[in-house]
Amino acid sequence: MEPSLEIYLALSGILFTIGAVGVIFKRNALGMFMCIELMLNAVNLTFVAFSRYYADVTGQLFVFMVMSVAAAEAAVGLGIIIAFFRNRLSIDVDDASILKN
Amino acid sequence: MFSDILFFLFAGFAIACAVSMVYQKNPLYSAISLVGVFISLSCIYVMLAAPFIAAVQILIYAGAIMVLVVFVIMLLNLDEDAPLNRLRYLYAVGGGLGLILLAQTFFIYYAVMKAPKQAIDQTETVGKTMSIGSGMYTEYLLPVEIVGVLLLLAIIGGVILVRRFEPPQLELVVNNELEARDKEDEKDDYRVAF
Numbered sequence: 001m002e003p004s005l006e007i008y009l010a011l012s013g014i015l016f017t018i019g020a021v022g023v024i025f026k027r028n029a030l031g032m033f034m035c036i037e038l039m040l041n042a043v044n045l046t047f048v049a050f051s052r053y054y055a056d057v058t059g060q061l062f063v064f065m066v067m068s069v070a071a072a073e074a075a076v077g078l079g080i081i082i083a084f085f086r087n088r089l090s091i092d093v094d095d096a097s098i099l100k101n
Numbered sequence: 102m103f104s105d106i107l108f109f110l111f112a113g114f115a116i117a118c119a120v121s122m123v124y125q126k127n128p129l130y131s132a133i134s135l136v137g138v139f140i141s142l143s144c145i146y147v148m149l150a151a152p153f154i155a156a157v158q159i160l161i162y163a164g165a166i167m168v169l170v171v172f173v174i175m176l177l178n179l180d181e182d183a184p185l186n187r188l189r190y191l192y193a194v195g196g197g198l199g200l201i202l203l204a205q206t207f208f209i210y211y212a213v214m215k216a217p218k219q220a221i222d223q224t225e226t227v228g229k230t231m232s233i234g235s236g237m238y239t240e241y242l243l244p245v246e247i248v249g250v251l252l253l254l255a256i257i258g259g260v261i262l263v264r265r266f267e268p269p270q271l272e273l274v275v276n277n278e279l280e281a282r283d284k285e286d287e288k289d290d291y292r293v294a295f
Binding site for chain 1: 131
């Protein structure tokens with residue numbers, strides 16, 4: 001007796017929702033970055049659940065790809081955050097308004 | 102029954118940590134809550150017969166990415182988040198978006214009822230590292246190579262983004278330029294005097 005597929009999908013959807021709402025609520029660039037990581041993880045859970053219930057290894061392979069993309073995103077995103085902090089002494093995304101007016 | 106209890110334990114821990122991550126004002130507490138989410142998701146991967154993915158989840162996410170994030174938080178020495186002051190309507194937008202996404206989630210919950218109820222019993226081969234590795238180097242060779250190029254680009258981009266054009270070097274360049282001009286002026290003066 002195992003939990004069925006739809007309950008994994010429900011967990012994944014709830015985590016994705018929390019991440020998406022967090023991206024909108026947070027004004028801190030690092031907080032938004034972490035919320036994006038949470039959304040990527042929710043999608044990974046979907047991949048692994050489908051891989052298990054259809055007995056196909058493709059889902060797990062693409063989880064690996066998503067993790068590599070997340071690592072690349074971490075390197076470049078944190079670089080951008082540090083460069084922004086150097087110029088503005090803040091990582092509040094509301095301060096990134098130099099193109100306004 | 103036992104695995105149901107375990108699943109609800111880990112799922113509840115994951116959701117609680119995710120809510121805590123969004124709720125915390127201090128970025129460091131957010132990061133530690135996110136590590137909690139990663140660890141409980143890793144436990145769920147083990148329950149889904151994917152031990153390789155579970156190990157990689159701990160190694161890459163909790164081990165590498167979050168250490169990088171905590172490092173940046175410590176490096177920048179951030180204050181706590183200020184509450185939204187200018188863009189208050191974003192609370193309404195976020196709440197509405199969250200409700201829509203949750204509705205979609207529960208729609209999926211009812212739509213997937215036709216899917217296979219019980220896991221197909223081929224877990225002896227599917228979740229193992231060997232099957233993932235052989236799939237990676239035969240059928241999915243091209244995506245793996247594309248990911249390799251992407252990682253190379255990320256390395257180059259990270260180095261270029263964080264490189265600093267230091268003011269002393271700039272001054273050095275300017276000083277050299279000024280000295281060169283002075284010498285030329287002296288030459289001109291000499292020529293005039295001559």
